[in-house]
Amino acid sequence: xxxxxxxxxxxxxxxxxxxxxxxxxxxxxxxxxxxxxxxxxxxxxxxxxxxxxxxxxxxxxxxxxxxxxxxxxxxxxxxxxxxxxxxxxxxxxxxxxxxxxxxxxxxxxxxxxxxxxxxxxxxxxxxxxxxxxxxxxxxxxxxxxxxxxxxxxxxxxxxxxxxxxxxxxxxxxxxxxxxxxxxxxxxxxxxxxxxxxxxxxxxxxxxxxxxxxxxxxxxxxxxxxxxxxxxxxxxxxx
Numbered sequence: 001x002x003x004x005x006x007x008x009x010x011x012x013x014x015x016x017x018x019x020x021x022x023x024x025x026x027x028x029x030x031x032x033x034x035x036x037x038x039x040x041x042x043x044x045x046x047x048x049x050x051x052x053x054x055x056x057x058x059x060x061x062x063x064x065x066x067x068x069x070x071x072x073x074x075x076x077x078x079x080x081x082x083x084x085x086x087x088x089x090x091x092x093x094x095x096x097x098x099x100x101x102x103x104x105x106x107x108x109x110x111x112x113x114x115x116x117x118x119x120x121x122x123x124x125x126x127x128x129x130x131x132x133x134x135x136x137x138x139x140x141x142x143x144x145x146x147x148x149x150x151x152x153x154x155x156x157x158x159x160x161x162x163x164x165x166x167x168x169x170x171x172x173x174x175x176x177x178x179x180x181x182x183x184x185x186x187x188x189x190x191x192x193x194x195x196x197x198x199x200x201x202x203x204x205x206x207x208x209x210x211x212x213x214x215x216x217x218x219x220x221x222x223x224x225x226x227x228x229x230x231x232x233x234x235x236x237x238x
Contacts, residue, residue, distance in 0.1 A: 046148030053141030095219040150236040157211035171204040
């Protein structure tokens with residue numbers, strides 16, 4: 001059996017509700033800023049994972065999760081208070097793609113500021129290293145963002161699934177734990193025979209897929225960006 005709950009190309013076919021991305025030219029509407037805050041808070045774990053990857057790539061050593069959390073918090077504060085979203089919000093079609101660029105730039109600026117503050121004799125070498133890393137076409141940190149993005153969407157979908165049916169949620173958690181195979185004792189644990197379990201797994205998969213892809217759809221503005229996001233995240237889809 002495939003390890004995926006649903007095939008990746010299903011992303012292009014499942015219709016979902018309208019995106020949470022604020023519509024263009026509405027930055028004077030209080031709901032505009034609330035929408036951005038909601039997206040930032042929802043995907044903060046993925047952002048922290050991404051920043052850790054950027055720091056490790058730039059510094060050549062493992063980074064403290066707390067440091068990444070502090071940088072993300074500083075970025076979120078600046079993005080709101082300095083009006084970055086007001087200037088660029090109308091052009092953002094995919095929240096993840098926009099964050100990849102903006103947050104990486106922020107981290108590298110933060111690293112350069114830290115290097116300058118230390119006045120280290122080796123700072124010139126550090127600057128050259130940062131420039132090489134920043135210009136790299138295939139940054140492993142981008143993959144961390146992709147994986148983190150999927151993880152957030154998966155957890156949100158599981159939470160919503162459990163609110164409707166804890167049995168469905170347990171079935172999906174079991175499938176995820178066993179890479180799509182399913183535990184041999186699941187039916188006994190949830191009080192279903194083998195025939196019932198087959199139908200239950202089918203229904204749970206279908207409901208989870210709808211919730212999962214709906215979560216992803218909330219972070220893009222149009223169908224084209226939605227399809228591109230699906231292709232980007234395909235290696236990490238559950």
